Amino acid sequence: MSENVILNGQDIERYLDENDKSELSRIIWKMEQLKATENDPNQLRLDIIDDQLVFPGGYHE
Numbered sequence: 001m002s003e004n005v006i007l008n009g010q011d012i013e014r015y016l017d018e019n020d021k022s023e024l025s026r027i028i029w030k031m032e033q034l035k036a037t038e039n040d041p042n043q044l045r046l047d048i049i050d051d052q053l054v055f056p057g058g059y060h061e
Contacts, residue, residue: 012021046053 007024012024016024048054
């Protein structure tokens with residue numbers, strides 16, 4: 001399920017208190033960090049299969 005959410009600055013100012021704004025900022029920052037990691041070809045990607053940590057597709061040096 002993919003769903004887009006649009007947050008208007010005026011709605012944020014109107015409906016959120018300072019604690020909520022801080023939490024929203026933290027969540028947005030975390031999402032941006034995860035997206036950057038997901039799109040970075042230099043990131044090492046591993047899977048756990050049968051309690052063993054393995055490289056997808058095998059290990060290539």
